[in-house]
Amino acid sequence: MQKAIIYKGPGQFAYEERPIPELKHADDVKIKIYGCAICGTDVNIFAIPQKHPCKPDIIFGHEFCGEVAEVGADVTEVKPGDKVIIDPHGPCGHCPSCLAGLPEACEHVYLDAASGFEGQALTMGVFADGGLTNYAVLPKKCVYKVGDDTKPELMGMAEPLAGCGYALEKLNVHVGDTACVLGAGPIGLMFIALLKASGCRKIIVSEPIEYRRQKALEIGATRVIDPQSEDVEATIMEETDNLGVDHCIEAVAGLTPDCINYVRPRGKVLQYGHDETAHPELPLGTLLKKEVELHGGFLGKYYMRKVGQIIESNILPLDKILTHIIPASRYQEAIDLASSYQCGKIFVSIDF
Ligand SMILES: [Zn+2]
Ligand SMILES: [Zn+2]
Numbered sequence: 001m002q003k004a005i006i007y008k009g010p011g012q013f014a015y016e017e018r019p020i021p022e023l024k025h026a027d028d029v030k031i032k033i034y035g036c037a038i039c040g041t042d043v044n045i046f047a048i049p050q051k052h053p054c055k056p057d058i059i060f061g062h063e064f065c066g067e068v069a070e071v072g073a074d075v076t077e078v079k080p081g082d083k084v085i086i087d088p089h090g091p092c093g094h095c096p097s098c099l100a101g102l103p104e105a106c107e108h109v110y111l112d113a114a115s116g117f118e119g120q121a122l123t124m125g126v127f128a129d130g131g132l133t134n135y136a137v138l139p140k141k142c143v144y145k146v147g148d149d150t151k152p153e154l155m156g157m158a159e160p161l162a163g164c165g166y167a168l169e170k171l172n173v174h175v176g177d178t179a180c181v182l183g184a185g186p187i188g189l190m191f192i193a194l195l196k197a198s199g200c201r202k203i204i205v206s207e208p209i210e211y212r213r214q215k216a217l218e219i220g221a222t223r224v225i226d227p228q229s230e231d232v233e234a235t236i237m238e239e240t241d242n243l244g245v246d247h248c249i250e251a252v253a254g255l256t257p258d259c260i261n262y263v264r265p266r267g268k269v270l271q272y273g274h275d276e277t278a279h280p281e282l283p284l285g286t287l288l289k290k291e292v293e294l295h296g297g298f299l300g301k302y303y304m305r306k307v308g309q310i311i312e313s314n315i316l317p318l319d320k321i322l323t324h325i326i327p328a329s330r331y332q333e334a335i336d337l338a339s340s341y342q343c344g345k346i347f348v349s350i351d352f
Helices: 040-046 158-169 186-197 210-219 232-239 256-262 284-289 304-313 328-340
Strands: 002-009 012-018 028-037 063-071 083-086 135-139 143-146 178-182 202-206 223-225 245-250 263-271 293-296 322-327 345-349
Touching (some): 040 328, 083 158, 083 304, 178 186, 256 263, 256 284
Parallel strands (some): 178 202, 263 293
Antiparallel strands (some): 028 135, 028 345
16 A cells, blocks of 8 residues: 545545555556646645636646656566656547647547546546555656656656647747746746747746745846736836837736737737636737737647756756745645745655
8 A cells, every 4th residue: 555645625635545556558657756746736726715626535646757666568668767757648649639749639638537538538636546645557658758867856847847838839939039927936937947048038027926026037037027016018118119028928817918918019929827717808909900929828748758858958947946845744834835825836755
């Protein structure tokens, strides 16, 4: 048996004993888990009222990583001892979106076991057993090898960073561009790091929490704004000779109309903040007259291999985005800290 953190319902978890899973299929990989990062989705799951669904009695946590413990007969890509990052919701590989080369839009990613795609269709740690325990078994398509020297706490950032990296490619950022990021939580900070590495000369960040504004500056923001006391649009216009930024990234949810106002003609907006209850009214006249390009994004399946290479090569200041490592035996403390927003990314290390 192994100890695990079990989701019990809105606002509640418990430590329980669960069987150590065994390999079932020839392409299965058994992982010894190092730990699991806390995602904004986890905060939304534990929030009251709840803002994201989760299946009760599953092993919680989806941003996990570890090392290979055992492999099935058909697995040649990884071997025991290899460090691996994990895609907790591997695309099915055979739906129309997957066959069209759009694995992010896989229609089975969110299906429940009743879908008949067991083992392929469940988001681990949200709708099926996840990573806040000692061992997990998953298909080889969900694991990606990284170098032996890669730090576990940075490996835990793979899944969200893959989503950010893939989404940013849609904006086609060039050296010398200007950008604005709304929100400097862990996702906003990842975008700031990516924009900096892509050569943006100005990265203007709007964030109400002082701790996160300071983090944004540390990661590469060239100017930070408190939207509660400063005029974001006026600052952007001042910084861009009244033109607007080339790119505006929404990493909060619901601020899409502002993004449309902040970009230059033919500027690009990326909607990444995820709150499906938000329905803001868009300034349609501005959207069409400026010919704004509006993009969405949230998963980064095709980008998983690349994100492993990014993490192992240390080209992004991920060690600054990661602000806390908290053992799983103190999980409540980790959730409370994430809910307080006085942090960057939190990695929960398995200590049982
Ligand atoms: Zn996540
Ligand atoms: Zn699919």
